[in-house]
Amino acid sequence: MFNTSVGILRFTGNLEGISYLVLLLIAMPLKYLWDVPSAVSLTGAMHGFLFVAYVIMVAFVFFRKRYSFLWAIWAVFLAFIPFGTFYLDKQLKTKR
Numbered sequence: 001m002f003n004t005s006v007g008i009l010r011f012t013g014n015l016e017g018i019s020y021l022v023l024l025l026i027a028m029p030l031k032y033l034w035d036v037p038s039a040v041s042l043t044g045a046m047h048g049f050l051f052v053a054y055v056i057m058v059a060f061v062f063f064r065k066r067y068s069f070l071w072a073i074w075a076v077f078l079a080f081i082p083f084g085t086f087y088l089d090k091q092l093k094t095k096r
Helices: 005-034 038-065 069-078 084-095
Strands: none
Touching: 005 038, 005 084, 038 069, 069 084
């Protein structure tokens, strides 16, 4: 998986997707239902770092593989949708 830039993008996307789900499904309820704001602080910082790494990898793959600009926009857009990066992972697995 780490042999190619697409493999690194897939890995980064999966980590980013997991952190997004943890933020939405665990940290946010902890903050707003049980008054534990530190859960969002920690998870949000981790997710922010992974999101930036994901966008950098999308840009790297865009230039390296010469994918279309619409593909890059699509890849970044999917990061804002829960489970979106997992959908991109499936697309990248079959694209080769």
